[in-house]
Amino acid sequence: MSNKNKLNITSALAAATCTLLGSGAAEPVQAQEELGWGFNTALLYYGEDDNRVQDLSLSVLGQRTYLDDKFLSLGLTLDTLTGASPNGALPQSVAQTFTQPSGGKTYTTPAGEFPYDDTFRDTRVAISGNWQQPLGRMSLFNVGASASKEYDYLHLGLNAKFSHDFNQRNTTVSAGLAISQDELDPVGGTPTGLTEMISASDDDGEDGEGGRRKGPAESKDIIDVVFGITQVISRNFLVQVNYSYSDSSGYLSDPYKVLTAVDGVTGDVVPVPQLPGIDGPSHLYYYEHRPDSRAKHSIYTQGKYYMDGKVLDLSYRYMTDDWEINSHTIDARLRWPTGDNRYLEPHLRFYSQTAADFYTLSLVDGDALPEYASADYRLGDFDAITAGLKYGWKTGGGNDMSVRLELYRQSGNISSTDLIGNQVGRDNYPDLNAIIFQVGYKFGK
C-alpha cells in the first residue's frame, strides 16, 4: 500500500461513513484513558494463641496510572505488635527467672511453661514507592525503594526489575535485583553470641560502653536476585517459573533469643548461685549465635488455570540454604464466582522445613560451646498448615470489598534421639496456632 493511500484511509473512511449514515459530520471524538489514583486498603489482625504475638496492621497502597503505561505506586503500612514471644529456653519442672532484654529487671516463668519474653511491644511504620516505565512496546522497567522503622530496627531497600515480552506476548522473561541494608539496635544493646545471659544489675540497659558485655547497633545486608519466565500455555492456562538467590550477611542472630544450658544426664537446667543483692537469671542461659552469612536458593513454580470464570492458582516453592534448612511450600487458591460481582476463595497452604544445622534444643553444660547455636523455634524442623476462606464483592458504589479469615497451625518435629534425660516426656517445641482476619477495600480508579 502506498503512503498516500495509507494517509487517505481515515478521510476516505470518514466520507464513506458519512454517506452510509446520511448525517452531517460527527463531532470529533474525545476519549482519554482514565488516569488517576486508585487505592487498595487493608486492615489485618494476626493473633497467636496463649497471648503470644498480636499484630494489628493497616496498609494503604495508592496507585497512579499515567499515559503510555507509566505507573506509580506508593505504599504505607502501620503495625502495632504486642504480646509475648518464646525466648528459646525450654520448659522446666522448676520456675525460671530471666533478665529482661532491656536490662535492669527480670521476669519469671512458672514451672512447666514455655518461657515467653512478654516485654515485646512495638510499632512499625513502612513506606514503599515504585515506578514502572515501558521500554519500547515489549519491555517494562520497574524501580522502587522501601524503608521501615521499628523501635529497634531500620530497613532501607532498593529494587529494580526488567521484563520483556516476546513470542506474541505469550512469553515473558524477567530479571530483578533487590538490595537492602538493615540496622538492628536491640533494646538494651546487642548481646555477644554464646555468652552467658548477664544479670539484671550488670545490664544497665545502655548499649556500648555504658552496659557490660552488650555491644552497639549491628547491621545486615541482603542481596536478592530473581529470574523468571511466564508462559501462556493456552488461552486459559498460564505457568510461571522463578529462580531466586538471596544472600544475607552481617548480624543475623536474634538478640532476644537464648538457649538453655542443661545437665548432660538429667537434661535439666543448671542453677546459677544467686549472690545477695544481685538480681539475675536463676539458671544458666546463653545468648544465641548464628552464622554471619546465609545463602538461599529458591525455585518457585506457579500455574493459573481459568475455567468458566473460576480461577485455580497452584504454586510450589522449594528453598534450600547453607544453614541446611530445606523447605517445601504448596499453596492452592480457588476463586469461585458466586453471582454477579461476588466470589468465594478457599485457600490452603502446606509448609514443611528441616532444621538449621546449628539448631539445638539445649546446650550441655560442661561441653565445649559450638561455634553457632540457636533454639529459635522458627529454625527448627516443623510443619505448618494454613486454611482460609475469602469472600469478595462489589459495593453499591462500584468498589471492591473483601473479608478473609485464615487459621494457621505450626507444629514442631523433634527427634527423640535429640532429647536428654528428663526432656523426654516434656513439651519441647512451642507449637503455634494463629488466626488471621483481614478486611480489604479498594476504591478510586
Place this chain on the structure above:
Amino acid sequence: MTSARPERSISVEEGEGCLRGQFQAMASPCEVLCEIDDHSEARRLTSIAAAEAWRIEDKFSRYLPGNIIDRINDAAGKAVAVDPETSQLIDFAESLHNLSEGRFDITSGVLRQVWRFDGSSNIPTAAAVKKVLRRVGWHRVKWNTPQLQMLPGMEIDLGGIGKEYAVDRAATLLRDESVASFLVNFGGDLAVVREPRRRKAWKVGIESANTKSRDAGKLLSLQIGALATSGDARRYLLHEQIRYSHILDPLTGWPVPDAPHSVTVAADTCTQAGMLSTLAMLKGAQAETFLDAQMVRYWCDRG
C-alpha cells in the same frame, strides 16, 4: 447476528446517575445509559434503540430465511435487486474493500465452511482452502446499484459492519428524540450521544480475556464519539504450537499471522471505529503501525 431468537424485551433500572435500559440483540447484551430521571421516558427511548437494533438484526442476519441477505445468498447466480439501505451498506463495504486492498471482503464468510474457530486443532487442508477460495472475492461480484449478481455458492455477510452500523443508527434516532446525553452500547461497540452534563465523561472499561495483557482492565472516559473493538481472544485454533487467529485473510484463505487478540479504536462514529479496528486486525503484526499512521487513539491487546 444469530439464528437463536432470544426473547425480545427491555428493562430499565437505576444506574449511577443515569437510567440504564437493557435488552438483547445481535447475540450481545445491549444497553442505553440515559441521563434522565423519568423511567417511562427511559423505557420509551430504550425501546426506540432496541427496535432499531432488532430491525437491523432481522434484515441483515445471514441466518434468517427470507431476508435480503438470504435472498442474495440463495440467488444461485441470478441478479438480485436490493433496497436503498442494503445498497448503501454494500457501497460502504465496497469502499472498504478498495481501502484495504481486498482484505476487507464481505464475501469471505464462506471460508468458515472449512475454518471452525473453536479452540480445537482442526486445521483444514491447503486443498480444501483453495477450493473454497474460488467462491471468495468481491472482484468476482457484479455490483451495479441496485443489482447484485454473484457466482453460485458465493455468499455475502454484513456481520462485520452490522453492529457498529446499528449503534450509529440508534444514536442518530436518540439524538432526534431527546436532548439528553446517552451512551449506546451494543456488546462493547458504543457511541455517545451529546456530551454528558452530570459527569465529565462516560466511563467505559476495556475488557480482556487475558489478565496478563497490559491494556486489560483499562478505564476510558468518553466525552463524545465512539469506541469499537474487533477480535475475540476466545476464538482461535491451536495447531502444532501455532495459534491461528479467527481473522481470515480473503486473499490467502488463511488466518492473518500475528494478529492482535483484540483492538479497540476511538473514532467519531462507531462505524469508523469498528472499521479501523477491523482493518488493523487484518494487518496482523503491523496492526499498531497501521493505527499509528491513522492518528487515532487505540488500545491493542496482544495478551
